[in-house]
Amino acid sequence: MNSEAILPQTTPAAAMIRTLGLLSAICGLIIVAAYQLTYDAVQENKRIAVERAVFKVIPAAKSIVEYSALPTGDVEIIGAGGATPPGALKFYAGYDEAGRLAGIAAEGAAKGYADTVRILFAYDLATSSIPAFSVVAMRETPGIGDKILVDKDFLASFPLEAKLSADLKALANAIVTVKHGSKTKPWEVDAISGATITSRAVGKAINDAAQALLPRVAPNLDKLKEKS
Amino acid sequence: MHESAANIFINALLANNFVLAMFLGLCPFLGVSGKLETAFPMGVATTFVMLVASLCAFGLNLLLTAFQLEFLRLISYIVIIASSVQLVEMVLKKYSPALFRALGIYLPLITTNCAVLGVALFQTAREYDFVQSMAFSFGGGAGFTLALVLMASVRERLQLSDVPSVAQGTALSLMLAGILSLAFMGFAGIGG
């Protein structure tokens, strides 16, 4: 072996550190700049999207207040740009022009055919029912899964009965999706024939979210009735 | 979401197979699936990197959320992945040099495998907890390996068939992949 073989030129450590430091600074600056510059626009977009979705499921609502339902059973308003405390569930209270509660809305999610199906459902405290839902995000098969938006029998399942059990700890009857044409109870969702998986996802999403949220909301009716 | 780990695993393996349904990991899928003896080790190596990446991403995400540094998520994930691949390379070189040589250039290419970064991103987006994340990445890796092995087996056989020269190469692989993808659609709903 030729011990005088030419070694490949390695970059001195100082130069490497200097370059990597410079690079991190440049990249960090670019990212933070982009984040700051787009922050307001992104928040506004999110707010508009939420508003549109809530107004769709609570037609009588004219304004929205974001609440979080704490594990302690209390509810408190989430301030602008605030975050949901850990363990709390977020929901929206919709108020009409007179400031009276028109209904509350909350998000639910469940696995559909392709990916998660995220929905927003409304809850009417006066009648203890779920009158409507809308899709927030889904990636279901066009022409099959997206029938949940238009199928008459499916939509006729609503309003769903969502009464609380005697101990107010859960729903009296779990919301469940049943085979097309076999709906007998007011808390059952009639699945779309040929789109069972997506139909079931909607039922599960509503059930999971309602079971967790409604027991926390029901005792706070007085707090929510008037817009604070 | 309250999906069980078993459901997540089966889903990632079959119904939402990373390659055939989610389109992740296509470059190595089309590139390495020519021979069965390289396809399987590639799949295993990728699965291992996916597990490591998933673990690190879970931890990283907790850290970033705690300090409200979410905008650094992408950069930190990719750096972790690149490091994991380096680690795997060093380990393989030391303990299994034959395998290291067999995989050749494809080993460092695992860094740019969408499946690895995809695992980290999806588990964050779906807010999986630790066990769910592990099941997801293991299922995803296993699904990737499954698709790779299936593809390699069929392609080896096809080399002995009379394929019109126009269709040979990538076009044929894609058609094959389409048929495999069609077949896997039959697994829909298997994960509950």
Added chain:
Amino acid sequence: MSQQAGKMSARNWDELMEGIWRQNPVFVMVLGMCPVLAVTVSGVNALSMGLATAFVLVCSCGLVSLLRKLIPKEVRIATYIVIIATFVTVVDYVIQAVSLALYDALGAFIQLIVVNCIILGRAEAHASKNPPMAAMTNALGMGVGFTIGLLALGTVREILGAGSLFGVSLFGADFQPWVIMVLPPGGFFVLGTWLLFFAALERRKQRKLAEATQNA
């Protein structure tokens, strides 16, 4: 002076065309496949993904080229990846600010632009060895070529699978869409068919060339 300018613009044009035709990332190099198949379920998605990737390509190659004399070769790949990830993060926020609906539609694939082999390949093969202007022009050509490839798939899949083009319904309400086209298998089949088409074209060109030389 004008001759030099003419030569420069000819070279620039050449750089551009290389990415669009001769080395088209989708049809010739078959790189960056993941977003190509996943996102091309509609023309709008395809176009947006193409533009986002082109933006990241041009900016990353530009920055890599600017810093090419400073980046130590031992860590060059890691450096390129960090630069690319930076611009992908930028694009991520920009798309969120422009349209949340588009952001939801493209999903995780925006962030997956980071591992798009095309960008890393260009940075390594070209941008690290050429001045910024040339690097960015070449990157732009690749980006345009990629967008064309995406559009070729997106439009076909949208027309067949949803009966519309860029959201405009083409065949009226009675059209029975070929749904498989907007599902994963359809993506594979459409791309495979395009590649078959180009291979057939190439073969015909070779045959004509062979005939011409024979007759000459």
